[in-house]
Amino acid sequence: MVLLRTPTIALVGNPNTGKTTLFNLLAGMRQRVGNYPGVTVETKKGKLHHNERSFDLVDLPGTYSLAPRSPDEMVAVDLILGHQQGEARPDVVLAIVDASNLERNLYLTTQVLEVGVPVVIALNMVDVAEGQGIKVDAEKLSKQLEVPVVPIQANKGKGSAALKNALAAAIDNPTTPKGPTFPAVFEAEVQSLGAALGKDVEPFLIRRLLLDVGGYAEQRLTDQHTDLQGKIQASRQRLAAGNCAVPAIEARTRYAWIRQATAGCVQRPQVRAATWTDSLDRVLTHKLWGTLLFLALMFIVFQAIFTWALPLMDTIDQGREWLAELVKDAMGPGPVRDLLVNGIIKGVGSVVIFLPQILILFGFIAVLEDCGYMARAAFLMDKLMARCGLSGKSFIPMLSSVACAVPGIMATRVIENRRDRLATILVAPLMSCSARLPIYILLIGAFLTEGHAWYVPGLVMFCMYLIGLVVAPLVALVLKRTLLRGETPIFVMEMPLYKLPSARTVVRRVVDSAWAFVYRAGTIILASMIVVWALLYFPNTNGAGERYDELIEKTEKSVEKQKEELEPVVDSLNKKKKEVQEINKELKSGGVGSLFGLLGPSDGEKQELEKKRELLRTDIKRVEEENESVQKPVKDAEDRVNELNFEWRSRSILGQIGHWIEPAVKPLGWDWRIGMAAVASFPAREVVVGTLGIIYNLGEVSSKDIRDSDDPGRTELAGQLKEAKWDNDPNRAVFGVPVALSVMVFFALCCQCASTLAVIKRETNSWRWPIFTFVYMTVLAYVGALVVYQVGSMF
């Protein structure tokens, strides 16, 4: 048979069978991701080349069974049946099975056999099986299953040529496999239901309809056929009466058939050989050692994303600043330059800045997953996470979110259950991430250090972290009982064999996740940065119609010029100061005439030195005065720049919003400035420090300056915050302990982070969840700040 279009091969298999490794082996490095509306799962696609022919290869999500209970699980079924819009029906299904665990792996294969599409079985990990003394006779198996079986070792690239040949042959001469025969009573029910539903519904789906009680096929088809529910119930009752009760009939029939079809094909040792995994697991899941090793490992992962990424992030930040300066110097002031510098370069920078953390976390996750430890981690932590309605698989994403929610949310992909995954995604941003640190450090330094007991700063910082650790599980619990309510997901998890991670798989995974972030989330982050930029930029003229950026540029230029003129004065001043220091040194330690420095300078020398020093001192005084008088206009001009910046931002749309929302933030103890800073920090929490800098006439203050400062309580910004007064009451200070705490609590709970929202959009494939997250966290933050301020003000 000659196909005019490119034939499609669908790859299916259980998790932990080397499916991804095989896909990478067959599809090469050029792959793309397919995603579908309404679901969070993705498929990978690539091209398989063989003997000058090419095939489309689709990698379906790994699964143990094609019994869909959710839209996500339905994707694999729809793809195999050719129901997924935009995707061709596969011409052949490649089923990968683990030779060391053949029976359970073949369960899924028996379901695939019923689709009516040719099937080729790749018998993977024959070496692992042999290591355990398990020998599979592929030829005999192929004969008994009536399907081509090709032994391969995907991790070593062995058997791929034979596999490609088998696939091409299956496409050229398609044969429909048979698979297990169900009891006649069951087949009769399938027939009669099929007659009722019409030809459009495949027998495969009718089987699912009968077998999956409350499953997705039932949900979907009963929506379309109103009288179907009663018919299904009647069918199931008849089956139960005929000793063929669903769902048990399916597993019984399939496993019985598998046992028959594999009879004589598998040689097992009399006594099961002890494996590597047995010995390793004795330590890694041990009550004490297993827990300690796990904690140590988590500490390393956490430390890595928290601290190793920092120097890289600072380098990216510096690169961004350097580029911004470059553009600033090359262009005249105007909206275009400002958009480039403060919108686009800043925006791109704030996307790229996440890459170090994403790369490091996904490096760890890919290694842990590929070597088989991930399942152990989930095993160890399951009980803890079960208390808040989640499973052990949520632990690593939650922990990672303490460094940064963006990689944390991306890490939720290891959670198969949709509701568990959603709950984890929705609460991950509550964990105290590192972007909250600058505002904590600034406010604790300014208001909770001096005049407080020694333990107060540490205690407050600890409590800020505790807020996330306490609130996140509570919210998860509430979500699982309300919005994400449903049957408790059944936690059955395979504990795969340990193996050496494959470099190829790890690199692939890390690159994929980084690319996915940049490509999909990056665009949203950039867009939000540009919107906030525009809100802060416009209107860009003052009451007299003069443009702020031009005024600032002019003043800045004059500052530079004056500074240049001042250089000789400053130089001579420094030189003279140095001379005095020299003389002082000589006077103290020893003069020219002293012997080996044991004796001080002689009286005559001393007098001479004193005289010289006096002369220099009067000189210095004169130059200093001169300097001060010349410096004054420079200082004034600098103040003018800061004032202009402030005036501009407070007149901007965002500034107006700040004024407008003042009544709403007043109960939190905030004036319009803090309100505006909070709104302006929508792209990223740490921006609040920079905005506060502008609002308090200091120019832009970077969060890194605050973080790196030895004494954040004494930075200029901290000083300004302490001095800040209400506009309508110049005697009343804005900040105090209650306000500082209310701001901190607000930032602990709010979701002022466009990147997080963009990643939620990407991972859930819907705008509903990022909007929900933003709203619930903002409400939580508002209420938290309100309570803290109102209670705090009572004391």
Next chain:
Amino acid sequence: MATLDELRVGQQASIQGIQGTAPLVQRLMEMGLLEGDTVEVIGFAPLGDPMEIRLRDYRLSLRRREAACVTITVVSG
């Protein structure tokens, strides 16, 4: 009748049946827990839950709540 969650580490048992909601029965049976099959308890997580068992040629972990739905008769250990 005894259930799977009551076994001690190292004990082997033969599965008698699974009682529970249809999705639970389906899921456990898909994973290969069938009447007449032998399972062995490998261990429990440090916090006492979930548990790890060996069946067919692999290892599976499941929560005690779910294991309690599997009735068994002890074979050895």
